[in-house]
Amino acid sequence: MSGQIVRHAAQIEAVRMRFVAVHRASAVVVGDEVVYGRLCRWVVETVLEKHARQDELVEYVEENLRLIVAGLCDLYGVKRPEPDPVREAALPSLIAQVEETAATAMERIGPLKDVLDELTGRPDVITAHALTWYNIAVEQRDMANELAGFLDHDVPGWAGAEEHLRLMGHNIEAIRGLSSVSAAFAEITESVGVLVAQTRRLVRELVVSLAVAPTDATLWRLACRIAVYGVALNATLTHLENRLEG
Template sequence: MTGQIVRHAGQIESVRVRFAAVTKASAVVVGDETVYGRLCRWVIDAVLEKHARQDELVSYVEENLRLIVAGLYDLYGVRQPAADPVREAAVPSLVAPVEPAAGSAMEQIGPLKDVLDDLTGLPDVIAAHAMTWYNIALAQRDMAAELEAFLEHDVPGWTGCEEHLRLMGHNIEAIRGLSAVSAAFGEITESVGVLVAQTRRLVRELVISLAVAPSDGTLWRLACRIAVYGVALDATLTHLEQRLDG
């Protein structure tokens, strides 16, 4: 029985270690607000606020798992193994790589590119951030399923296991909830990325048009596009607010 419980504690610890990858990945996607550009950075403020709460819950669940593992080892008088930095370093990263967009030839001109990056952000980086959120959501869903399987396989034969089942049940439900929120963050970030890309195209066309002595017709078309963009922006923001509120 002791051997089975120690193995069970080790399995829970392996899941807890993987939470570090979740924390690191989520820190990457909110670590640099400049990727949204000056014109769209304000859109992400509500997401950042909710992300702070998400991080608090991740830390809370991780600490719960740590205490449960330590309690199981202590209950049966078994010394808990020291942390294995090699195993921790081997946990796969959840951060999606950035795949740079080609962009137009005009957009590659140094000064114009710098202006576009500063004003309208980096859509390719935001797309990678969205994929990172989806990776986090999938990893959390898998971790919840693994913990549930460990309970079903290991615990039924224990005497007095009710409290352990109760505590772990709460943690599993919390991780499932985190997965759903992470998926929502992915969807929201993806939507913001589309918004940033649209803003970038509009600013680029405006700069190019003004650089070549625009006609009245050109200015009229730009005005119409800005009006349409304004309507699309309002619809996007409404959707984001609704998605954030569940």
């Protein structure tokens, strides 16, 4: 019985270690506010606050798992799992890499780069942030399923395991909830990325057009683009509000 308990505790500890990767990835996304630019940063202020709250919940669940492992080992008089720095170092990164398009690379040549980055942000980085949130959501879902499988396989033969089942059940549901929220953040971040890309294109066209003598046709085209942008902005804000409330 003690060998089974040690194996079960080690499995939970391995899942807890994977929360390190989740925590690391979410912290990178939450802390990178400048990528939204001055013109769009206000749109994501509420989202960023919820990102920070998500990060706190990840820490809370990770601590719960640590305490459960420690309590389980102490209750049954077995040695707690030793930290494994090799396994921790081998944890996969959930942080998506930034991949610049050819158009984005061209924008980074010359003084236009500073104007676009400061005012409109980095849509390529925001796209990577959205993919990171999708990676986090999938990882959290998989961890919840694995923990549920550990309980189904290991615990039924234990006497007096009701409290352990209750505590682990709460954590599993919390992780599934975190996965749903992470998926929502991914979708929201994608929407903001579209908004930032539209803003960037509009500012780029405005800067280029005003660099030469603008014609009436040019000004009319810019006015139409601004009107379309306004419609897109309203649609994006409505979508964000609905997702945050949902």
